[in-house]
Amino acid sequence: MKYFITVICLSLFAVGAFAQKIDYDKRVEELGITLTPPSTPSANYVKAVRVGNLLYLSGHGPSRPEGGSITGKVGQDLTTEEGYDAARQVGIALLSTMKAELGSLNKIKRMVKVLGMVNCTPDFEDQPKVINGCSDLLVEVFGDNGKHARSAVGMNALPSNIAVEIEIIVELK
Amino acid sequence: MKYFITVICLSLFAVGAFAQKIDYDKRVEELGITLTPPSTPSANYVKAVRVGNLLYLSGHGPSRPEGGSITGKVGQDLTTEEGYDAARQVGIALLSTMKAELGSLNKIKRMVKVLGMVNCTPDFEDQPKVINGCSDLLVEVFGDNGKHARSAVGMNALPSNIAVEIEIIVELK
């Protein structure tokens, strides 16, 4: 009987732990990531548009924490690993815009679709390894809800020669 | 008392003016833009597909008013300014398809997402200045509802060597 009660209690605990929602804003803090309010575009577009429960984000670039952007072509000016780091910075920029638009990342249900564009040489073949920098970050923050449909492709040129540009569609609760 | 009534009246006028909807079809005319019915694609795709209140438009190119398309690579065959003009022509082509699909532009709620692709050299860095040609047009026509999330990126090649290709997602009323 005692054993039976123990099993019941453990099961309830497990269910409770599973149902406990992750606090995404806190998760970002725990990862030591600082989200900074994004700059307003100077041209006739915006960082994000909401339609129903979908949030469409503009293509974002890799801002350096110390200012400026990570530039250059992967396969020539940057290694794949440096490209990965750039894509992670893009991910942080995307999170910053989500936070600024929504007030809290906890309004997010899941990541839906990523278009990851790598500024690279014509013979570069590891675009997925570069864009993983962003995908890994999204899963660090949102867990399985961070997984997304994705294309990771090579571009011959990007604005201001940034190394990576990524746009994303997010589903809201 | 008279002053009070005057304030009330002015307020009502202001609210009325604000609520007055812009006629987008008329706005296009006022801008001196002629929308021509788009050609039907010869292959197995269509110019636009509606799902719920979203209209997905195919990638459009820059038709010349006198016929043919604006071709060449920006940064080599075209200046940034010529690229801007090409992107504006793409915007007119997109508006033409919207009008043909919907009957009236007044069925549109807002622009949602633009993917602006510039046929350019590997060292060209001003894709945003080119795609502004389309973004500016959309805001001239739709005002704040013309603002959109956007990516402006460089391509090594586009169909028939057109200078710019842009696809867009539109929200309907």
Added chain:
Amino acid sequence: MKYFITVICLSLFAVGAFAQKIDYDKRVEELGITLTPPSTPSANYVKAVRVGNLLYLSGHGPSRPEGGSITGKVGQDLTTEEGYDAARQVGIALLSTMKAELGSLNKIKRMVKVLGMVNCTPDFEDQPKVINGCSDLLVEVFGDNGKHARSAVGMNALPSNIAVEIEIIVELK
């Protein structure tokens, strides 16, 4: 009177034939196409994400029936016709993912939006003829419901040097 009844019967037959739904799973079989369960991505993304009645598919590449992928740049390593065949293989890969995600292709209402990316040389201009390989397949399977909004563009590089990468949005019933 006999004539009248004949006309009625023929009309009813015509309406019945029209209302009869095409079995998309069967149609794929009739076309001699074998759909194989797609591999699970090793990185932090997934092959498809469903939001409401939309299914967003990741960028897919052209798997060879005998294993491996079709690689190379169209306009240099592959002809336009070989590119077309590669795009058809991508279409089969996309159908395989749809089937794996949904259980049956009959849950599909229509194709919505294709982004067709061709790995090509800077002077290649026939991206639409390449992506037709996928578009034609979709219409062979889904009829008019296979028609989609589309962009067909050139990329300077794709993952593992695959010849074509295509992502698609699908509307479900």
